[in-house]
Amino acid sequence: MIKMFYAPHTCSLASHIALEDAGAEYSTVRIDFAANDQRKPEYLAINPKGRVPALVTDNGILTETPAILAFIAHSFPRARLAPLDEPFAFAEVQAFNSYLCSTLHVAHSHRMRGHRWADDPAAIAAMQRKVPESVGSCYELIEDKMLRGPWVMGTTYTICDPYLFTLAQWLEQDGVNPSRLPKVMDHRGRMSQRPEVRKAIADELD
């Protein structure tokens, strides 16, 4: 059975929602970032990166949200969470999720995790100041060019949707003005009403 290591208020929510969407049987283990659980030897033995999510499967351990989401889609094909038999459409899904992972999430991380890329407190503060602009420009691109509506890939719900929803929960804290992003906000609102999303969030905050 699948076991997912997660932390509340992190990107692991995307994989948690996808497990609900897939109708998977799974259990979860909470990692307490406040207690620095993610840097303890027990957890580094599971994920040497010291990050969440980590998915323990019958075949081994997986990390990286885009890979975990694709694995869930492949493992539960009846849930139709990705266009598995259409290489181009599947690659479009991967491209969207890759952008969230490597550009949007990275821009966001400069608000709270600037220490990854500089030691000087003044530099870390300078990074924080730019987050509204750098994260905002990602959302403008998503709004104007990427989010087809009503779901990310158009009429069909995919593994792009829980990932965008998860990151979009942080945009006000990142200083981004939501009034410029009607499609993103509409997407976030509709996602938040889905039973699978409500269950995943309730489980994490329990």
Add this chain to the structure above:
Amino acid sequence: MIKMFYAPHTCSLASHIALEDAGAEYSTVRIDFAANDQRKPEYLAINPKGRVPALVTDNGILTETPAILAFIAHSFPRARLAPLDEPFAFAEVQAFNSYLCSTLHVAHSHRMRGHRWADDPAAIAAMQRKVPESVGSCYELIEDKMLRGPWVMGTTYTICDPYLFTLAQWLEQDGVNPSRLPKVMDHRGRMSQRPEVRKAIADELD
């Protein structure tokens, strides 16, 4: 026919090598970063992100290296560039490439592209100073935990190999000490001898 937009000395080399590995018919278009071609309207119409690579296919345009590499593997299955019928093994390939994209390449980008995340020149200089450490720790993780050898995924060459090779070309410039990384350096050396790699590099520098 596939057409790839690339720039020399960028991560687009990974997709270029994979096209050679796949035996694909394709053409290339060089984007001149020195002339700021990537921000010109003609190119933004192809890739509104203003980055390379962009792959023009019969079905539409793809961006993001992990997605392009997976698309090439799916489109040319006889080249066996990924374990397409094994969801867990395929996800491991995606996880490795996602790590390169969102963590290693991002750490590297703080050397030359710090302006993406801060405006203050002192902050940008502080980011540059940390690159040897932040990039170096990525390579240590790859060396110690991820690169199975002789290829990234073990005995079978996959789309992870051209991507690691491409980024590993920059490690000395990033201030990383190669003597700590015998497996990474052995991989880079063997990759550089492959005819497909030599052809892709020669084409880009022609």
